[in-house]
Amino acid sequence: MSALILVVEDEQDLANTLEYNFQREGFQTRTALNGTSALNLAGQEPLPDLVVLDLMLPDVPGTEVCRRLRADERTKGIPVLMLTAKNDEIDRVVGFEVGADDFVAKPFSVRELMLRVRAILRRVAADEPKETELRFGDLRVDSPGHRVWVADEEIRLTALEFRLLTTLLARKGRVQTRDTLLSDVWGIDAEVTTRTVDTHVKRLREKLGAAGHYVETLRGVGYRFRQRPDEVSAEN
Secondary structure (H helix, E strand, C coil): CCCEEEEECCCHHHHHHHHHHHHHCCCEEEEECCHHHHHHHHCCCCCCCEEEEECCCCCCCHHHHHHHHHHCCCCCCCCEEEEECCCCHHHHHHHHHCCCCEEEECCCCHHHHHHHHHHHHHHHHHCCCCCCEEEECCEEEECCCCEEEECCEEECCCHHHHHHHHHHHHCCCCCEEHHHHHHHHHCCCCCCCHHHHHHHHHHHHHHHHHHHHHEEEECCCEEEECCCCCCCCCCC
16 A cells, blocks of 8 residues: 655645645545644545644744644654745754655655655664564663653653664664754755764753763764663773
């Protein structure tokens, strides 16, 4: 069955254009013209495989829609590609911080949008875990459920923070440069700077609390998840 795309766009003409092009590419679609409808449609079975979400909506801002999707157990794992007429880096950073998986600024080409959508769907498919649960010291990760515990206390992570954590954990003992993380976690075309990686790693460590020291900084190089929980820190 083809992927189901939820298009959230308040401009009727653009919504129609996106719906037409997604269907022409073989996708199924649902369309919402405001944030309230988007939240309702996102929770209906079958759940969408991806949400294309406009930032500027007439009732609920796109960032808030994304935040609520991430806070809902049923929809928190649905990838979100955010659309906006704004082109400032702060808008992209805020979008990623509330859990967006990618970001496309208007005006954009339909071809670019389709490539971004397919890239996200491929990445999600590739991320399907072979193990249902990962353990590392005090850290426990339920990959299918997108849930994390530290010393049996559940920690709430955004979808992007969760992907950052599982990427580092899967490559434990190996240094990951900022550019590598931008490519593999944000997507190679993500229009963000390496400072964004530092910001998210810092926030991830803070949320992990006692397990935050498992993620090490190697100054001038990048980040590394320890090989063993009791390993002596290699930070410079």
